[in-house]
Amino acid sequence: MNIGKKIFEAIGEERGVKRLILSTFFLILYIIRISFRIAGLVRMANKGRRSFKRALIENGFPKDLADELVEELFPKFDLPSSLNILRFRKIRTRKMHKVQLDGYLNQ
Structure with missing residues (x-):
């Protein structure tokens, strides 16, 4: 069976x-x-970052300058911190709606 x-x-x-x-x-x-x-998506973003850095170095930029440019132009994508930001937004909007509703009820 x-x-x-x-x-x-x-x-x-x-x-x-x-x-x-x-x-x-x-x-x-x-x-x-x-x-x-x-x-x-994270893999593609990191691959683009590495390719950009490699292209800068191949075109004659010093390695430390290429590192700085990559850090400035491509902020590192950290998934857990991104999810925390979304969670914070959701909590914040709930609080804002509650405050708006309380203000409406007190009138």
């Missing part, structure tokens, strides 16, 4: 339970797919 069938028999043959399990599985796959796409 199939393991999947045993699981479904244990929790019930209801259609909603199957949909819940399948939708959870597809959500996990979707999250994995998005994380690989984000990793690809």
